[in-house]
Amino acid sequence: MEEYTGIILKKISYKESSEIIYLYTLDGLIGVLVHGSKKMKSPFLNLTKVLNYVKVFVSGKNLKVLRDAEIIENNTSIVTDLEKYTYVTHMVELIYYFATHEHDHDKLLGFILKIIPEIKARADYIPYIYMLELKLLYLLGVNPNLKTCLSCDETKELVFSVKDGSCFCKNHLPDDYFSNEVLEAVKQLYYFDLEKTREIEINSRVLPEIRKLLDEYYDYHLNYHSKARKMLKGLIGY
Numbered sequence: 001m002e003e004y005t006g007i008i009l010k011k012i013s014y015k016e017s018s019e020i021i022y023l024y025t026l027d028g029l030i031g032v033l034v035h036g037s038k039k040m041k042s043p044f045l046n047l048t049k050v051l052n053y054v055k056v057f058v059s060g061k062n063l064k065v066l067r068d069a070e071i072i073e074n075n076t077s078i079v080t081d082l083e084k085y086t087y088v089t090h091m092v093e094l095i096y097y098f099a100t101h102e103h104d105h106d107k108l109l110g111f112i113l114k115i116i117p118e119i120k121a122r123a124d125y126i127p128y129i130y131m132l133e134l135k136l137l138y139l140l141g142v143n144p145n146l147k148t149c150l151s152c153d154e155t156k157e158l159v160f161s162v163k164d165g166s167c168f169c170k171n172h173l174p175d176d177y178f179s180n181e182v183l184e185a186v187k188q189l190y191y192f193d194l195e196k197t198r199e200i201e202i203n204s205r206v207l208p209e210i211r212k213l214l215d216e217y218y219d220y221h222l223n224y225h226s227k228a229r230k231m232l233k234g235l236i237g238y
């Protein structure tokens, strides 16, 4: 038997009463068949929920089959309303999509485990999701340069260009850019250390602008957009 610990990112129905869960572990994504998990009397009925942090014991070569399991952290209460549900879905979809790419899964999993309690506990959870989206850019190797002008190394009063993935000073303004206020907020989130502090100081006024920056960045540099994003727009208006 093999043992894995990870976060459930997705589940699909398998035959009538079973499910396959996709677990994000230190080694990346693995699929595990859970026999009879949809039956009311199944001991795994509460296990197979998206975002639960679980330890599983599996056997089987091609298809891993669950033999035993325990829930380390039940995260089903993370969702309190439709907006949060959709935002969390957007985040989970993003992690799942890039889980099959080669990057530092250890680091990302560690970060997800730190960010989930924050999202769970807060009404103002959106900046924490942004934080994950920004830090993932670094892991995917398309990290933005947020500190110096690309043309002259100036470090003050900079603005940000998505296409260049970089800052510029007022003497080298690109055609299209995000303001210094948005850049400073993005910088705070990108370099945020959850070990040191948990309070984010960002004016809610800039949240729609950061959303726009992230959407454009993922679209331009990774050709990615989540399915949940469209629904989110209908709910939050941007």
Ligand SMILES: [Zn+2]
Binding pocket: 149, 150, 151, 152, 153, 154, 168, 169, 170, 171, 172
């Ligand atoms: Zn410059």
